[in-house]
Amino acid sequence: MRQNHFKHICIAVIFISCLPAFSSAAVQGEAYRSYLRGLLASRSGELKDAVREYERVIQLDGDAMAVYRDLTLAYWQLGEPEKSLQAAEKLGSVSEKNIDNQMFLGGFYLMAGKTAEARAAWEKALVLDPDNETALVYLAACSAGDDPQKAVEYWQQFVTREPASAEGYYQFAIACEKLGKLEKAREAFSKVISLRPESIEAYISIAQIYEKEGKFVAAVQQYERSLQLDPQNMTLLMYVGGLYYRLKNYAASEEIFLRAQKINPDDSAVSLWLGLLAEGRKDWAVAARYFEQVSRHEKNVSVLTRLSYYYSMLKNNDKALACLEKVVELEPDNAQANYLLGLANYDLKKYRDAEKNFMRALELKPVFEEVYFNLGILYERWKKFPRAIEYFNKAIALNPKNATALNYLGYSYADRNMNLEEADSLIRRALELDPENGAFIDSLGWLLYRKGRYEESEKELQRAVEKVSDPVVWEHLGDVRMALNNTSNAWDAYLKALDLDPQSRSLKKKINKVRKLVLPKTLQRKALKRAVGNLIQISSLKAHVTVTGRHNVASVSSLGTLQYRRPAEWRLELLGSFLAPRIVFLQNKDEFNVYPRALDSDISPLSRQVFDGIKNYLNASILEEFDDETVSSKVSGDLFYYYAGDKSMLIDSTSGTVRRYKVDDQLTVSFKKHVLNEGLYLPSEIEVLLPGKKIRVNVTLRNVVINETMAENTFDAVKP
Structure with a gap:
């Protein structure tokens, strides 16, 4: 440049x-x-x-x-x-x-x-003519290659004589930079800019010096100034966009590349960068669209391979397969391409084609650990287990520390209730390599179950579900508890597994079988305990909220943030009016305040009543009111109704979520649109009604984060 x-x-x-x-x-x-x-x-x-x-x-x-x-x-x-x-x-x-x-x-x-x-x-x-500037310039230029120090001295003499020469200062700066005098070079380039403000080259040169010094923020500022002078410079736009990407400022990088795209919509390099940025945020559809543009202009193996990955993430296995077929067509002797094509055919359950692709990959690259391992998986799923054993062992022979292969073969033995001692050895070797792997711990628990060591099995499977939220692991835990005649806890485990895999027929059969073994009263209490268990695992919560309130015919709406720490600390901060730009509702244990304090007497009692309902839901205290033998209940399909005096509650037994809590005609809190967050159910909408006060408050939660450490002063009093 x-x-x-x-x-x-x-x-x-x-x-x-x-x-x-x-x-x-x-x-x-x-x-x-x-x-x-x-x-x-x-x-x-x-x-x-x-x-x-x-x-x-x-x-x-x-x-x-x-x-x-x-x-x-x-x-x-x-x-x-x-x-x-x-x-x-x-x-x-x-x-x-x-x-x-x-x-x-x-x-x-x-x-x-x-x-x-x-x-x-x-x-x-x-010497004959000390004022001969032409000789001085020629000497400076001639010395630049083999004597940069001399070149600096000559250019220094020149700019001393010609202080208004932007070109002289530019050459002086280049000589200084070549000699490693970066500060002096930067000063000289700055002088060029003062003499010739439109000098893009000087801005770029200063930016490059900052890059050499590792001062990337300063470098970007200089590049941005260059772009102000020449906003259509594609070369510069591409470089700056790439620099932002390397600095992990992906938003700025995308903004630059979108500018470049407007200038040249058909530029493949721009589409490639935008695709990579979409990949980074896991926007597979957008990434695929950009890489489709690239692939239309050039049949590039790397582009097609990446595009196939995006299609696979979108569950569009047919398109993923088509991309990989083009890759193999372009490079038939590419072992990696044949391997990836085999994986694509496997995903489509085209086992014979997958086998052919894997074997071709091995012809091209006989030492290919991943292919041996995936052939093992293929044959295991294809119900050709003896061949699966052969290829799992080949993968392990190539890499005795392949923990995944060790575990897969060990689990396959245990699941078939065969070669249990060998399975024990394989699984424990895998755990030595990766002791905290939840899937490996599950394999050990399932192996112990096969050996009839149920107490040990339950211990390992309990440890596994704490590390990985997987329906198979929860189902294993349910099976072990059934073997221990612990039907109520087996019921809980099966329901959790069904939450994660609602279409599983085997789970539904097991749940129906257990349902017959559990008394109705116990069922309703278990559903209550399950709801409590879901909520007590929430130690903290942070979320963006939209709060909409209606009192009589007046209504207000505001954006804000909600923070909660178990058991009784919460802070709701809303964007208020011009006179009160920020309203904070704060409860620190038993102390409740509203800021600004001038508003406290007006809205404190009502707001506390509203948000106590939400807080008491999060800490599960309202549920504990119904954990008593005197509580009556009724069942309507999957919905369980609980009654305790003037209070009532509705729980969905399938998911173990509270749908409504009511106190006579004074308070109704409804919890809607539950979603899974870190394996726990949380409502995305909460509605609070105070019928006597003609008040309705709706709280919509977004970007919910649970169980993160909060600053100690989060719930301290707000300073005026």
Whole structure:
């Protein structure tokens, strides 16, 4: 991006052709005529004739300096460099104090590749004429390659003499940067900008210096200034967008690349970057769209492979397969491509095609651990378990520390209730390599179940469900509890598994079987306990909220944030009116306040009643009111109704979620649109009604984060 107008010196120096000052004897007669004939011959391209005439002039008058210049060039043009250099040396010896000849010699020697001689000639010219800026510039440019310190000194002299020369300061800055004097270079580039504010090259050069120093924020600022001067510069836009990406400022990177896309919508590089940015935020549909644009312009293996990945994440396995088929078509001998095509066929349950692809990959790359492992998985699913064992063992032989392969084979043995001692060895080897892996712990628990060691099995499976929320693991835990005759807890485990896999027929059968073994009263109490268990796992909660309130016919709406820490601390901060731009509701244990304090007397009692309902739901205290033998209940399908005096509650037994809590006609709190968050059910909408006060409050929760550590002062009193 940087242009250097002085690096390539114009070595075609202007040689002034003028008649030489012959001696009085030479002027008379043949010398004069020979020189004229030489000039005419040279101009008509008859160089050999010109040389002959110039040589004759020198014979007649050895001091005719200008003739040596013409002779030097004529020999060079004839392709006789040695004679040309001899003529130049002669010229130097007879005209050491002639500035024009020394300047000529500098240009000639540079053209001939004699850098040292060129520098010597210009230095002589500079001694003869200290104000000769042309000689100074030539010396600076000539020194840049092999003596940057000297170049800096020459350019320093030049800008001292010509302080208004932006080009001089630019070359001075380049020389300083090359010498590693970055601060001095930055100052010189800044001087260029002060003299020539439109100099994009200077801004870019300063940015590059900041990059060398690791000052990337400052570098970006300079690049942005360059873009202000030239907003259509695609090269610059691409570089700055890439720099933002490397700095992980993905929003700024995307903004730059979108600008570039407006300039050139068909630029494949821009689409590729935008696709990568979409991939980073896991927006697979957008990533696929951009990479589709790239693939239309070029059939690139890497692009097609990545596009196939996006399609697979979108569960569009047919398109993923088509991409990988194109990859193999482009590179049939690419082992990795054949392997990936095998995975795609496996996902589509095209086991025979997958087998063919995997085998081709092994032909191309016999030592391919991943292929052996996936062949094992393929044969296991294809009900060809003896072959699966063969390939699992090959994968393990290639890498005895392949914990996933060790566990997979061990679990497969345990699940088939065969080779249990070998399964034990394999699973424990996997756990030695990855002790906290929930799937591996589940395998151990299931192996212990197969061995009839139910108490040990339950312990391991309980540890597994704490590490991984997977329906199979919860189902295993339910099976073990059934073996221990712990039907009520088995019921809980099966329901949790069904939450994670609602379509599982086997789970539904097990749940129906357990339902018959559990008394109705116990069922209702278990549903209550399940709801409590869901909520007491929430130690803290943070969320963005929209709060809408209606009192009589008046209504208000505001955005804000809600923070809660178990058991009784919460803070709701809302964007208020112009007079009160921020309203904070704060409860720290038993102390409740509203800020600004001027509002406290007006809204404190009502707001506390509203938000106590939400707080008492989160800490599960309202549920505990119904955990009593005197509580009556009824069942309607999957819905359980509980009644305790003037209070009632509704629980969905399928998910274990509270749907409504009511206190006579004074308070009704409804919990709607439950979603899973970190394996726990939470409502995304809460509605509070105070019928006697004609108040309705709706709270919508977004971006909910649970169980993160909060600052100690989160629930401290608000300072005025």
